[in-house]
Amino acid sequence: MEQLMFEYNASKKVSRRAHVGVAGSGDLEILIEPCQELRAYVVIRTQSNGFEETWKAVLDRFFTIYDLAVSIEINDFGATPGVVSLRLAQAVEVLQS
Amino acid sequence: MNHIYLKHSFIELNAREKAAAVLDPDTFREILGPFDRLESPHLALQSIVPQSDDGVVIARGFINGDSAVVIAIEGDFQGGGIGEVSGAKIAAALEQALKDNEGGIRTRPVLLLETGGVRLQEGNYGLLAIAEIQAAIVSLRRYVPVVCVVSGMIGCFGGMSITAALCTTLIMTRQGRLELNGPEVIEQEAGILEFDSRDRQLIWSTVGGEQRFETGFADTLVSDDVAEIYEAVRDACQREVSLEARSSQVERFLSRLAVIDPSTPVDGSLLRTLWGRDQKEDVSHTEERLRRLEEVWLQTETNDVLSRGRKWFEALTGVTKSEKGGAPSVLCADASLGEEYVRYISVVPNPANRFPRARHGEVGLDEGWTIARYVRDTIQADQDGKRRAIVAIVDVPSQAYGYREELLGIHLACAAAADAYASARLAGHPVIAFLVGNAISGAFLAHGLQANRILALDDPDVVVQVMSQKSAARVTRRCIEELEEVAAKIPATAYDIRSFASLGSLHELLEDVAADEPAQSDIDTVKRKIINTISEVRSSARDLSNRLVSDHAQKGRAASIEVRVRLAAQWNS
Numbered sequence: 001m002e003q004l005m006f007e008y009n010a011s012k013k014v015s016r017r018a019h020v021g022v023a024g025s026g027d028l029e030i031l032i033e034p035c036q037e038l039r040a041y042v043v044i045r046t047q048s049n050g051f052e053e054t055w056k057a058v059l060d061r062f063f064t065i066y067d068l069a070v071s072i073e074i075n076d077f078g079a080t081p082g083v084v085s086l087r088l089a090q091a092v093e094v095l096q097s
Numbered sequence: 098m099n100h101i102y103l104k105h106s107f108i109e110l111n112a113r114e115k116a117a118a119v120l121d122p123d124t125f126r127e128i129l130g131p132f133d134r135l136e137s138p139h140l141a142l143q144s145i146v147p148q149s150d151d152g153v154v155i156a157r158g159f160i161n162g163d164s165a166v167v168i169a170i171e172g173d174f175q176g177g178g179i180g181e182v183s184g185a186k187i188a189a190a191l192e193q194a195l196k197d198n199e200g201g202i203r204t205r206p207v208l209l210l211e212t213g214g215v216r217l218q219e220g221n222y223g224l225l226a227i228a229e230i231q232a233a234i235v236s237l238r239r240y241v242p243v244v245c246v247v248s249g250m251i252g253c254f255g256g257m258s259i260t261a262a263l264c265t266t267l268i269m270t271r272q273g274r275l276e277l278n279g280p281e282v283i284e285q286e287a288g289i290l291e292f293d294s295r296d297r298q299l300i301w302s303t304v305g306g307e308q309r310f311e312t313g314f315a316d317t318l319v320s321d322d323v324a325e326i327y328e329a330v331r332d333a334c335q336r337e338v339s340l341e342a343r344s345s346q347v348e349r350f351l352s353r354l355a356v357i358d359p360s361t362p363v364d365g366s367l368l369r370t371l372w373g374r375d376q377k378e379d380v381s382h383t384e385e386r387l388r389r390l391e392e393v394w395l396q397t398e399t400n401d402v403l404s405r406g407r408k409w410f411e412a413l414t415g416v417t418k419s420e421k422g423g424a425p426s427v428l429c430a431d432a433s434l435g436e437e438y439v440r441y442i443s444v445v446p447n448p449a450n451r452f453p454r455a456r457h458g459e460v461g462l463d464e465g466w467t468i469a470r471y472v473r474d475t476i477q478a479d480q481d482g483k484r485r486a487i488v489a490i491v492d493v494p495s496q497a498y499g500y501r502e503e504l505l506g507i508h509l510a511c512a513a514a515a516d517a518y519a520s521a522r523l524a525g526h527p528v529i530a531f532l533v534g535n536a537i538s539g540a541f542l543a544h545g546l547q548a549n550r551i552l553a554l555d556d557p558d559v560v561v562q563v564m565s566q567k568s569a570a571r572v573t574r575r576c577i578e579e580l581e582e583v584a585a586k587i588p589a590t591a592y593d594i595r596s597f598a599s600l601g602s603l604h605e606l607l608e609d610v611a612a613d614e615p616a617q618s619d620i621d622t623v624k625r626k627i628i629n630t631i632s633e634v635r636s637s638a639r640d641l642s643n644r645l646v647s648d649h650a651q652k653g654r655a656a657s658i659e660v661r662v663r664l665a666a667q668w669n670s
Contacts, residue, residue, distance in 0.1 A: 001146040022111060022171055024171075045141070047146045075146050075149065
């Protein structure tokens with residue numbers, strides 16, 4: 001298991017929180033909550049060590065698109081980058097629903 | 098989550114969606130949800146990623162307008178394994194539902210079980226939690242039907258199959274499986290000729306939902322359909338509170354076992370002709386069959402293996418030959434102890450056991466049902482007088498691992514024993530477990546873990562755990578050295594009795610008693626301790642709440658306690 005942390009500048013506040021996914025094989029669990037500052041914090045615990053670059057690329061892209069001031073917690077059990085992006089998009093959908 | 102009817106398959110829903118799907122529409126309210134962050138404190142220490150709800154969803158809501166709690170296990174997280182937090186969430190929810198019912202509020206409990214059983218990474222935490230879950234179900238069942246759904250695709254295994262068997266009504270799909278020992282474990286322990294774990298057809302024709310329904314182990318067979326399961330749960334909730342749960346029907350199931358000849362092969366389809374739903378079960382047949390079975394048992398009686406279980410039974414009772422008419426591998430005798438009259442029960446090896454997989458002191462089919470019979474005889478005999486104490490002498494290496502055992506419902510045999518002990522405890526019999534040797538897994542759940550108090554000899558060969566170290570290593574893909582390293586950090590995964598004692602569920606560890614060759618002074622010490630414990634039990638609560646109050650428990654099971662406190666706070670909010 002490896003723990004990773006990322007931070008981004010963000011401009012859009014959110015008012016809700018969202019929970020999607022499960023820390024099961026090939027999948028991940030995401031918890032998103034509003035962040036008081038105009039920043040985004042991401043804490044990841046992943047079962048697959050050594051993929052920091054990949055996570056950074058996926059998250060860079062996510063925050064370029066959404067720009068949300070949120071705290072994100074991810075519990076990952078070997079999800080592929082595609083699955084991670086889908087789950088993040090799903091979480092945003094829940095935030096906005 | 099409000100549009101559950103759009104989705105057809107129940108199996109494909111996640112635990113949260115499943116819980117919402119059995120509640121009245123739009124009444125789902127989750128307690129101890131992901132943002133409460135009650136995750137396992139033990140997984141990250143072992144480099145395993147935890148999950149924010151520890152894989153169990155507790156949902157309040159309504160069923161047909163009645164208050165309800167739905168407990169759903171997420172099979173995709175760690176195979177639905179029961180750890181300290183996930184187990185405590187289930188136990189605490191059932192305990193709150195019990196409190197409601199005792200106070201006149203009819204809160205209906207529904208369990209959606211998708212679980213491999215105890216989460217091996219948390220060992221005895223899971224075992225203790227399952228015992229507490231089972232205790233709550235047996236209590237709750239007196240007020241309201243406890244409904245269980247095993248929909249698949251994981252199925253319901255290990256100690257949780259015993260839990261399912263204790264419920265008032267069991268609903269299954271064809272995809273669901275119900276068995277104590279998984280096929281892989283049986284193959285490991287007994288060889289591929291016993292059970293080929295790759296043969297899917299064999300597995301489902303032995304322990305699959307349809308087979309379980311056709312042979313009387315499940316009440317309702319449903320298809321994998323949300324609407325059908327929604328209705329089946331409501332039907333089950335409307336039923337009368339059954340005083341005769343399946344696991345309480347000792348004579349009936351023993352007479353079913355009487356028609357089985359373990360020396361000839363039996364398979365799923367043959368069993369359907371022997372135990373099929375359309376077979377008439379005549380009461381006069383029951384008695385005749387039981388007599389025949391008792392004859393068979395008499396002929397296979399041997400007493401040439403001096404196990405600790407036998408030695409301590411003889412030491413405490415003064416009886417060398419048990420004559421109560423049950424399987425000879427279960428010793429039973431009544432003896433005076435101070436001012437008390439006590440029934441002692443011990444499971445011992447019988448090399449001539451008619452079931453070959455239960456010859457080394459395991460709790461098998463005959464053993465589970467015989468224990469249940471001996472305990473229930475006591476309840477019945479004492480119902481108008483002083484409830485005599487029952488002492489379970491525990492020296493059980495495991496439950497019996499075998500194809501026949503699974504086919505013939507060893508999960509239910511273990512449930513019958515656990516049910517009987519729990520019922521005795523609730524009826525006011527002080528039940529004491531006295532650990533003199535192995536206390537492993539399903540065998541310990543059946544014989545010991547429902548006791549009011551647990552006493553143990555402080556001896557290196559007194560062992561409490563879920564699975565042998567070898568099997569645990571295979572299942573969790575770690576080497577023995579790694580397991581030992583983990584055990585040093587997390588005492589619940591260790592095997593020795595002192596580690597178990599640090600979890601706070603042990604009433605007393607008896608030091609300086611010779612476990613193998615007890616002298617008279619040792620026997621007197623033990624007797625004194627048992628007398629003291631019985632008298633303490635007579636004036637205390639009949640549930641298992643005392644397991645969480647000791648100083649050891651405050652520390653060793655802090656998470657189990659926290660879960661209960663926080664769940665109670667959210668129950669009605």
